[in-house]
Amino acid sequence: MARALRLLGLTLRWAAAHPGLSSFAPFVPILALWALLAASGLFPAVFFPGPMEVLRVFGTLMYKGVLPDYLEDSVIRLAVGAAAGMALGIPLGVLVGVSRRAHRLGWPVLLFFQAIGDIAWLPILLIWFGFGLGTMTFVIVYTVLFPVVLNTVLGVRSVPLELTRAAQSLGAPRFHILLEVIVPGALPNIVTGLRNGLGYGWRALIAAEMIVGTSGIGFLMFDARRAGQVTEILLGMIVLGLLWYFVDGWLLVPLERATVERWGLVAR
Amino acid sequence: MKNLIIRGLSKTYLDPYAGAHVTAIADVSLEVVQGEFVSIVGPSGCGKSTLLNMIAGFIPPSRGEILLDGRSVKGPGPDRGVVFQSFALFPWKTVLGNVTFGPKMRGVPREERERIGREYLGLVGLAGAAGRYPAELSGGMQQRVGVARALANSPDLLLMDEPFASVDAQTRMTLQEELTRIWQERRPTILFVTHDVEEAVFLANRVIVLSSAPGRVLAELPVPLPRPRVWAPLVEDRDFKALVARVLGMVRPA
């Protein structure tokens, strides 16, 4: 045990000394700790399988093609939901942001519908659409939509007055002001909204897949739960975590870096 | 002749916090002739920005009228270029993108407007920075872009509201000298608002002094100093110092 602890300390220090690796390195000691705990027999193996076990199941599911299929289903649902949510949310947000009347009427309604939350819609959606793609799509679009709309509104409203004035006195017509000043000015908030929306949306997806799904990572996990397969549940969780890491790291962060950060706008 | 004529202009705000009426500008009349460089000075809060914003068309006057070239001012338009204290550059456009914004709005084809843009960037000494973003420039450079952007639209009247107030002292002097040079080369009509008396006298052909709030015209003084104007000799100049002292006496009565 003492040796294991020393090893742990060493890895920790090594990880801290290599900041480039530091986003992956910390998982090494955790994996070690996990393996150690599982091997120690402190918990029954059915409830707490080790990493090797999860890896083995990963191999099996990959080989059978179940995991790639389910992953594809989930990712496509999320992508479609996000695209539709943005396509609806940004124009709606701009409208509510620039028009005082639309804002007065729309803002409370938006807040209320956002507060109901995606998952509470599931029962009535099931009555309307049954257990199918309609329900799932509605839930995800709904979830992504509101953070995007609300943050777009906020972004539009925080575009400095001077910038619109500058554009006006340079002869820009209304439409161009919208396109070249308001929307880019709101972009930091739009990106934040997209981030929040995806964060919520993808949790909603998992919930929807658990409750109504016939495929997808959420379904995989819940199906495994019915069969008492802890290993598959853990695998599902790891896949979900990694998936988000990649979406965030390969999509959202570069997007932010190329626009908001380059322009010197404060993000977050 | 494209003259600016202002008659009996007043502005009263409704203060949303206190619910009270605040008169910022009271019965101001003045004229600016084409090619003139006019400074407006006054103590802080006397309504200089209010006056300029009304001329720019950003806010409506409460009373009185503003005529540019015989036509009443109804809103903002490309005939009046504005240079802002906060620069107000579009952060998501490159320097060239900012400067060519006005011509683009007029429908000038890309090649032509980029030629115009580069010409004006050259005029303000920023030919090398065309591809950079505003956030990558110093404050002084940003305001040079602001000036170039307004000029590139060839406005009848250039409105400047304390454009050099947020740059450091040395840069400010350089920018002031550059502005007088640009004015001499191009002869735009300029209305320049500031609370800095030395700046007002240094730049202009004529200085309009406003009273403390609510702002009224206290005096109009011609500035018969020779051009080109350069700080080094001028700070020691007796006429310059006398004029500054006179205006200062009106802005801050003892």
Next chain:
Amino acid sequence: MRGFRRRHWRADTAYDRVVGGPGGLRPAVAFLVPLGLLLMVWAVVVALFQVPARVFPSVGEVALAGVQSLSDGSLLHHTGQSLLRVLVGTVLAIAVSVPLGVAMSVSRVASAVLTPLFRFFSVLAGIAWIPIATLWFGYGFGAITFVIFNAVFFIVTYNTLLGVASIPLPLRYAAASLGAGPWRMLTEVLLPGALPNVVTGIRTGMGYAWRGLIAAEMIATNAGLGYMLFLARDFYRTEVILLGMIVIGALWLMIDRLLLAPVERATIERWGMVRRVG
């Protein structure tokens, strides 16, 4: 003078001038009127098109369901169950995560190593834990509270770590050179410095927790608002579903707008950080 800081300009927007002041729009009325309009639209549309109750209930039916479930005590029972779970899970999570976050952040090595780890788990927070929670704890209070605890715990710990890390080093030096010992440093610099992040974390975490709660109640229990909704679905009682949705929305709106958002505003906006919705 480099860059363009939007926060400096925020007070300069037309919106803030009109709505920002204390003499601006009366908030409650301005908020309720549009919702009242929505209610009227609902009433008119259902009556006009004779929408069958199985598709969408009328306002009267939902109101009746509200009165009934209030008088037989079932609405209060379910709402109470839901709120109790949220309260227990959240309070436990905050009580553990803030001290833990600060303690971990004191060591540079620990915080460098643990930050990505907590980031990873905060990404998983909430719903993803339902299957394993129900396996570990069985169906019922334990599993659901665990899901809520999880949603709040990882996000708040992660945000606390971030918060302490974001305290400018000169500030710590200043405190140290003014004679602050470790305890003083903790209470006077590290905790208040991390507070805006902590509060943001709590708000985000509770947002996930609330949704996780509803989902978990649909799956794993026999009481609570989520259960009430899901049960009503089995009998096609759309009026109960609508009632439940309205209660869920109104409750969260109150928790978020009357409790979390003001606290967040008090810490974050006051200290000049950027505001956020949703």
